[in-house]
Amino acid sequence: MVRHHVMLCLVALLGGGAAPDGGGVPPADAPTLPPAAIAALQAQARTGDLVFRAGRGWRADAVRATSLSGWTHVGIIDMDARGRVFVIHAAPPEDGHGGRVVRESVARFAAPAEAxxxxxxxxxxxxxxxxxxxxxxxGFAARQVPFDDAFDLADARALYCTELVWRSLWRAGVQVRPRTRAVPVPLMRGRYMTPDDLRAMLPLRPVLSDVVS
Known part of the structure; x- marks a missing residue:
């Protein structure tokens, strides 16, 4: 039981995604990203951009408790021919569903309940x-690669959020050494790659800052 709670904390730190629903569309009655925010993304973002998310609720509380960054999750923007914005990310297990790499709408990824x-x-x-x-x-999403609840960068059979970005870049020819940090979680002490580590190791420039859900 203790290990289970520890794993939930790590998932909070390095997962931060909603349970996939297959279609990437929020329920009809669920609050979604404001139209103005979606319009800004459609106008300024492009395929291949990275989107960082600051989680809400117990996930964000877990980050604060371990003194890590406010950015708790990251995905890759993938826009279709109609200009709709999707995000490819490693969604963690939630509500009894196994986590996996998914492609879902940015409205779902950044829904107020999550971000x-x-x-x-x-x-x-x-x-x-x-x-x-x-x-x-x-390709990772199409194969439904499972979420890496061991947070093991040496094993490519499962991926967590920052690992998905890093491995996708590696396959594209950007072969950078992963930057990691010690996470002070009892029973699961180790070094993990957080969204802030990803930002520090990659050549990035801001496109949109602090889009509020």
Whole structure:
């Protein structure tokens, strides 16, 4: 039981996603991202951008308790031909559902129930590299690669949020050494790659800052 609660804390720190529903569309009665925020994303974001999320509720509380960054989750933006904004990310287990890599609408990814705010940053790499990165991420989603609840960067059979971005970039030819930090969680002490570590190790520039859900 203790280990189970510890795992929930780590999932809060390095997962932070909603349980996938298959279609990436929130229930009809669920609050969603404001239309103005979606319009801003459609106008300024592009495929291959990274979207960082500050979680809400117990996930954010877990981050504060361990003195980590307010950014608790990250995904890769993937826009379709109609300009709709989707996010590919490693969604953690929730409500009895096993976590996995999913592609879902940004409205779901940044819904008020899940996020206080989001920010979009752009990688300073060639467009061809971004195409390869997103293709790799789509492949992980298509194969429904499971969420990595062991948070093991050495094992590519399962992925957590920052690991998905790192491995997608690696497959695209951006082979950077992962930056990690010690997470002071009892029984699960180790080094993990947080969203802030990802931001520190990659060439990023801001596109949209503090979009409020």
């Amino acid at each position: 206080e705010r989001i920010a979009v940053q752009r990688l300073a790499v060639p467009d061809a590299t971004l195409v390869r990165m997103v293709r790799a991420a789509r």
